[in-house]
Amino acid sequence: MPDAAHRLFAADALLPTGWARDVLLEWDDTGKLSTVTPGIDAKGDTPRAAGPVLPGMPNLHSHAFQRAFAGLTEFRGEAQDSFWSWRTLMYRFAARISPEQVEAIATWLYIEMLEAGYTSVCEFHYLHHDADGRPYADDAELSLALLRAAKRAGIGLTLLPVLYQTSGFGGLAPSEGQRRFIRSTESMLRLLERLRPACEAQGAHLGLAPHSLRAVSPEGLRDALAGLDAIDPCAPVHIHIAEQTAEVDACLAWSGQRPVAWLLDHAPVDARWCLVHATHMDADEYRRAAASGAVAGLCLTTEANLGDGIFDFSAWREAGGRWGVGSDSHACVNAAEELMMLEYGQRLSLRQRNVGADAAHREVATALTLSAVQGGAQAAGRAIGGLAVGQQADFVVLDASHVALQALDAPDMLSSHVFASHRSSALDAVYVAGQARVTGARHASHREAASAFVAARRQLLAKD
CATH class of the missing domain: 3.20.20.140 (Metal-dependent hydrolases)
Structure with a gap:
């Protein structure tokens, strides 16, 4: 079994065929999904998603x-x-x-x-x-x-x-x-x-x-x-x-x-x-x-x-x-x-x-x-077509504790994310090729990149 950094357990995951319960996602060193197994018990040190997992x-x-x-x-x-x-x-x-x-x-x-x-x-x-x-x-x-x-x-x-x-x-x-x-x-x-x-x-x-x-x-x-x-x-x-x-x-x-x-x-x-x-x-x-x-x-x-x-x-x-x-x-x-x-x-x-x-x-x-x-x-033109073996491990984790999502089943959580939340506030984590790029709804370089953007825009507007 891959180490904990290469797997995630989701109580609910949106697979290409639809919603599935108790899904184990595993990916290899290249970031490609090697296992997508529904109906499995979470064991050992497998990390658990904070909410439903969606394809990126x-x-x-x-x-x-x-x-x-x-x-x-x-x-x-x-x-x-x-x-x-x-x-x-x-x-x-x-x-x-x-x-x-x-x-x-x-x-x-x-x-x-x-x-x-x-x-x-x-x-x-x-x-x-x-x-x-x-x-x-x-x-x-x-x-x-x-x-x-x-x-x-x-x-x-x-x-x-x-x-x-x-x-x-x-x-x-x-x-x-x-x-x-x-x-x-x-x-x-x-x-x-x-x-x-x-x-x-x-x-x-x-x-x-x-x-x-x-x-x-x-x-x-x-x-x-x-x-x-x-x-x-x-x-x-x-x-x-x-x-x-x-x-x-x-x-x-x-x-x-x-x-x-x-x-x-x-x-x-x-x-x-x-x-x-x-x-x-x-x-x-x-x-x-x-x-x-x-x-x-x-x-x-x-x-x-x-x-x-x-x-x-x-x-x-x-x-x-x-x-x-x-x-x-x-x-x-x-x-x-x-x-x-x-x-x-x-x-x-x-x-x-x-x-x-x-x-x-x-x-x-x-x-x-x-x-x-x-x-x-x-x-x-890339293998990013969803949560399936052979596709890149690109996925999004919703925050089941968000007020717009609490006490709902997974399809309703996604519906509330799209139609009843601020549409980004209910996101918990985002993975690209199996690497967590966003955790706790925030990218590690958020502050630094935002400051550089504002400086660039200020320079451009000053040219008017």
Whole structure:
């Protein structure tokens, strides 16, 4: 039997098949689960979880640097503010940030994620160059800053460098605000080759993110995918798609097709793809995209913050679509909050309750958690799909003594965590690869990282 540092007993655990009682979890030295045994008596010095054990939630979409200006765009700047006016403010902020500030912001953000129930993150990273748009002496400098931040926080990482080439459909020239993002296809493939050993050294996974159809030409997309296949034919591919109705209209004007339909007709979309947002699809696009095996990347709090619209969750599930959640621009950093926002958005749209329940699980929080974990793991391209042998030992322990959870059974504890608590206050511990990164609801580097974040934000705001 593994030593006490490599095992945990849970009176209740949420396995991929549903809730189980008296579960022994054991993992090996690499952090992979070697035993998941329900119906067993706790013996000897086996540590006991303080409450129900949940699979760790993957965060499938993050722009780390944007955490530093979350909350700073909530004022009327135009007669009708939208995603596009928000983007102008974001570009101003991105133009001045340094590698040191990126690392400080990302370190704090990743600690926040861990304390809020995320155990891994897919970093959609498009800030590549210096303030003048020139490559750093080490072209990977900002990517390496994110790798260091993830390692320091102890969160799992899928790094997705972003290919960004144009400012609109039809190859429009990039704007001044995009100068730090722009790369040729060749320079992107060189960057991936440079980053591959660095990712492997810390157990991170590497993929590619063509930013969007408006930001990458058809030729650039084709050549980038071919180059990625030569490096790693299984690497994940993430793309922003159909987030805004204006994007759909522009794509129709350019190609005569809606964005998701165009992508499905012109790219080898399959289970390695994550279609981030995919908010505005017609019925045929929902059917075809779901059939491709791709994951829909839902970022509910960001989509609400930006006024994007509401994803047709029922249509996606009826088509057999897979999905996961992300915190995107980090107006909110909380795994349970994304699930609550998903459910409440559907309730408001459909004027129904308990939309997220499914045939296997009547409890909404249970059904949503299990599906989001599976979809997030697929999007990350990593073995983080829940409490099962061979998966990484990423899990979250709820605090059964929390006032919102006391005297409830395990499914109701999870439901109260998602719908009736502060959605992070009821977390006791978070493990990544079998290592406790959060204990007593607090990360060991919380205070230090928070101070560095505040200092970085203060420096950035002083530049205005």
